Amino acid sequence: MSLNPEEVRRIAQLARLELSPQETGRIGDQLNGILTFVEQLQAVDTAGVTPMAHAIDVVQRLRTDVATEPDRRDAFQAIAPETGGGLYLVPKVIE
């Protein structure tokens, strides 16, 4: 399997990355290199192996339901580009 330039542009768009035509070519080659590697992995016979979401066989640790976090809004907002009325301000979003 390999990606054509159109597919590379679409993936870049989904990731909100702007690529020049040269970059599209170069990154396309790199992605296809990764896919070739994945093809090698797919050659392994995995019949009868349960798909796993993680490489290690450990389950999620759980947290007790207690509110422990203090209000640190002032510290967080000191490093935000723009704030007002306690809100983070961003360029206008429609819908």
Added chain:
Amino acid sequence: MSQWEVVIGLETHVQLQTKSKIFSGASTAFGAEPNRQACAVDIALPGVLPVLNREAVVCAIKFGLAVDGDIASRSIFARKNYFYPDLPKGYQISQYEIPVVAGGGLDIKVSRGDTPTDKRVRLTRAHLEEDAGKSLHEDFHGKTGIDLNRAGTPLLEIVTEPDMGSSAEAVAYAKALHSLVTWIGICDGNMQEGSFRCDANVSVRRPGAPLGTRREIKNLNSFRFLQQAIDYEIGWQINEIEEGRKIHQATVLFDPDTGATRAMRSKEDAHDYRYFPDPDLLPLEITPAWIDEVKAGLPELPQAMQARFEAEYGLSAYDAAVITTQRAAGDFFQLAVSVAGAENAKLIANWMQGELSARLNREERDIADSPISAVQLAGMVRRIADGTLSSKLAKEVFDALWNLEAADADAVIEARGLKQMSDASAIEPIIDEVLAANPKSIEEFRAGKEKAFNALVGQVMKATKGKANPQQVNDLLRRKLAG
């Protein structure tokens, strides 16, 4: 007019009643100042890691048990990727391939013609996920304001099969679900505050034809809007097709001011979420022992309670259903019956659905904060059952208790001298007086006018200030007139 079949599926976001967020220790209390309850995890500062809240999982297990679904022994959290300013990580943590609950169903009552029948709405799945923040578009000098207090609030998204055939069925399902999640205590059910939000997938087709293309109406936060939006959407889709146009899959918004739905402007790739397992979170394991532990703490479910009220207390299916639409009402009834005795169950049900329900509605109060307690109502009903109170006097006692004038029915009866006269030796002299004063009525009665009899009863009741036992007055009066 040609026939159309409507197909509806609902996705409901139920905000879970936890103290802290699903993956962080920030508070979930409603109404805080913007961003005061948004910690480093919620605003997605680099280097933070999510840690799953045990209580959110307990809520999901409770729900799975209540709808008879399969609770996954292992479920996986996934990243749903999209860009929006109120989602600072650039992805929402949700569940995709393996949700925490699969299958199950909810029974609703639907009207086919005149007879209400039961229908089971099948559930596809229910999965745990985090809520996003809020975008505020007004009053920020051309900017959008972002409040991340809601970011990371635990949600259970409950998805149905396309099993509903009308807006009325969709509303019946939404109400049944709302009642259930509040009943088992996993959601406060506050729709104004967004604790229970519905998305409706609507399509139409000719009977027997394959499913039509659906459009999804987003974010309906009242039963009325749900009904209005679906009805509008059905009419719109039928009109489009009948005029020869095609329905295109779309996400639409409902505008309560115009009563219309309109398509959101969206890019074609908006639904390409590129889900993948979240490497920050390990599989969620739910053991049979844990499920058993949660099950033991689950309250009696509405349907079981309804069946029991019918079997144990002889309530009609209708009465039992009405009383178990809300857990607080079911508990109220149960407590009242345990005080007044099973033999008075029907009387309690009548008072709950009559005077009590009317008063609560008029004052827009919930039964959970009724001024009259179950024990007080039971005390009053006992005095009706033993003949102390006529239903007219009982209303007066009810009023006094409602206005918090006394601690119990007996105190009201005592203070106001409301005891019903059931002593024949006390009533008879009054009847004699009334008869002596109304010879004309007696003549009319003997001439066959039943009205004249009622007038005499009225005179006796008036003379006793309504305290005489009406049935006894009737009997005594007939005997005297006959004799």
